[in-house]
Amino acid sequence: MADLQSLDLIKSRSIAPPIVKDDGPVVIFIGGIHGNEPAGIVALKQLLQELQEQRAFIAGSVYGLIGNKTALKTGQRYCEVDLNRIWSKGEIAALSQQDALNSEQKEQLELWYALQNIVDQHKGPFYFMDLHTTSGPTAPFLTVNDSLLNRRFTQHYPLPVVLGIEEYLQGPLLSYINELGYVAFGFEAGQHDDPLSIQNCYDFARLSLEIIGLIADGSEQEQRLRLGRQCSDLEQFYEIIHRHQVQRREAFKLNPGYRNFQQVPSGTLLGYDGDQAMVLDQKGQLFMPLYQGQGEDGYFLIRSVPAFFLGLSKILRKLRVDKVFPLLPGVHWMTEDKSKLRIDLKIARFFTTEVLHLFGYRKKERSAEELIVTNREAASKHEAYKKATWY
Ligand SMILES: [Zn+2]
Known part of the structure; x- marks a missing residue:
C-alpha cells in the first residue's frame, strides 16, 4: 500500500495528472467505484488531458480519482464487498484498527486518504461527483441526497434529479461526503457498455466545470443540448418511494425489457426473487432495475415531486x-x-x-x-x- 500521508497517494489514485491551482473551487470526480463501470474513467482521462492544454484558463482545481482499482482489472462490480456501500464513520474508524483488510477495505483506506489529502491542500469550496453506469438502458440522471444545498446546485443541469437515495442505501461514498457538508452527488451516464455512456460522462463533467465557473469556453450549450435531449420526456425532480432488497441473489430475475423511468401500474408482475413473485402493490416509475449478477438493489420505485x-x-x-x-x-x-x-x-x-x-x-x-x-x-x-x- 502506498504511504497514506504522502501526495504520491493522490498521484497513484489519479486517472490522469490533476489540474492544481492555489485558489478557486476544487472539483473531485470519481470514476469506477464499481469495477464494471469504466465509462467514467475513459471520459475523465480524455477531459483531464484536454484541460492540461488549457491550464492557464482554468479558474480552479480538477481531480479525477480511480474508485475500485482491483475490481476494474477484472471488470466485476466488486471483489469481496461493494466499495460503494461501506462508507460510514464507524467503518472508516475501524479500518486503521484492523490487521487484515479485505480488497475493498484497502481501496477504501487509500481513497479516503487521497480525498482527505486533497481537502487539506485547498481552501475550497469543494465539489464531489461520482460517475456511474447502470446494468439496464437509461437516460442519464443524477442521484442526490436531499439537502437544499444539493438541490440548489443540481437544478442547473438539464438532467432529472432523483432525491432521497440516502434513505434507502447504506454507505454510498457520496452520502458520506454529503454528511460532511459538501456538495456531493452521483451521475448515472447510461448502460455499462454503451459508448454513449462515455460521451455522457464527458459532457456531464465538462458541463459541471462550466456551472461551477472553472471554464468558460462557450462549449456549454453543446453539452446541455446533448444531455438534455436524452431526457426531454422526464421531470426535473423525483423521489424514491420503494427499494426491493434482493433476497436470493442466484435466483433473482426481473422480466426482460424494463427501462429506467418506465411507468408501471399497480399489480404488475416484475419477475421472481427466488420463488417469491415480485408484484407491485402501488404504481410508480421503475428505477434502476437490476440486470447483472452482482448488487443488492433489485429495483426502486420513484415518483415525480411537484x-x-x-x-x-x-x-x-x-x-x-x-x-x-x-x-x-x-x-x-x-x-x-x-x-x-x-x-x-x-x-x-x-x-x-x-x-x-x-x-x-x-x-x-x-x-x-x-x-x-x-x-x-x-x-x-x-x-x-x-x-x-x-x-
Ligand atoms: Zn455504480
Whole structure:
C-alpha cells in the first residue's frame, strides 16, 4: 500500500495528472467505484488531458480519482464487498484498527486518504461527483441526497434529479461526503457498455466545470443540448418511494425489457426473487432495475415531486420550523445540536415519511414503536458556496 500521508497517494489514485491551482473551487470526480463501470474513467482521462492544454484558463482545481482499482482489472462490480456501500464513520474508524483488510477495505483506506489529502491542500469550496453506469438502458440522471444545498446546485443541469437515495442505501461514498457538508452527488451516464455512456460522462463533467465557473469556453450549450435531449420526456425532480432488497441473489430475475423511468401500474408482475413473485402493490416509475449478477438493489420505485412541494419544503426547512417539534408529545431531541429526533409513534402518529421529508428529515431507524430521524440540512456548508455564481 502506498504511504497514506504522502501526495504520491493522490498521484497513484489519479486517472490522469490533476489540474492544481492555489485558489478557486476544487472539483473531485470519481470514476469506477464499481469495477464494471469504466465509462467514467475513459471520459475523465480524455477531459483531464484536454484541460492540461488549457491550464492557464482554468479558474480552479480538477481531480479525477480511480474508485475500485482491483475490481476494474477484472471488470466485476466488486471483489469481496461493494466499495460503494461501506462508507460510514464507524467503518472508516475501524479500518486503521484492523490487521487484515479485505480488497475493498484497502481501496477504501487509500481513497479516503487521497480525498482527505486533497481537502487539506485547498481552501475550497469543494465539489464531489461520482460517475456511474447502470446494468439496464437509461437516460442519464443524477442521484442526490436531499439537502437544499444539493438541490440548489443540481437544478442547473438539464438532467432529472432523483432525491432521497440516502434513505434507502447504506454507505454510498457520496452520502458520506454529503454528511460532511459538501456538495456531493452521483451521475448515472447510461448502460455499462454503451459508448454513449462515455460521451455522457464527458459532457456531464465538462458541463459541471462550466456551472461551477472553472471554464468558460462557450462549449456549454453543446453539452446541455446533448444531455438534455436524452431526457426531454422526464421531470426535473423525483423521489424514491420503494427499494426491493434482493433476497436470493442466484435466483433473482426481473422480466426482460424494463427501462429506467418506465411507468408501471399497480399489480404488475416484475419477475421472481427466488420463488417469491415480485408484484407491485402501488404504481410508480421503475428505477434502476437490476440486470447483472452482482448488487443488492433489485429495483426502486420513484415518483415525480411537484414544484409546489419543493418550494414548500424549502420554506419550511429554511425557517427551521422543526425546532418546535419537541414541544409536541412523544418527540425528543437526541443530540445537543438538534439534528436528530426520536419520535414515539404510539403518541406522535402524524409523523409520516412525507411530513418528515418536507421538514428536511431522513429516516435512520424504525421499529413498530419508534422512529429515529436526522436532519438533512444541519451539516451543509452553505457559507462556503454563497459567492459562487450558481448559488
Ligand atoms: Zn455504480
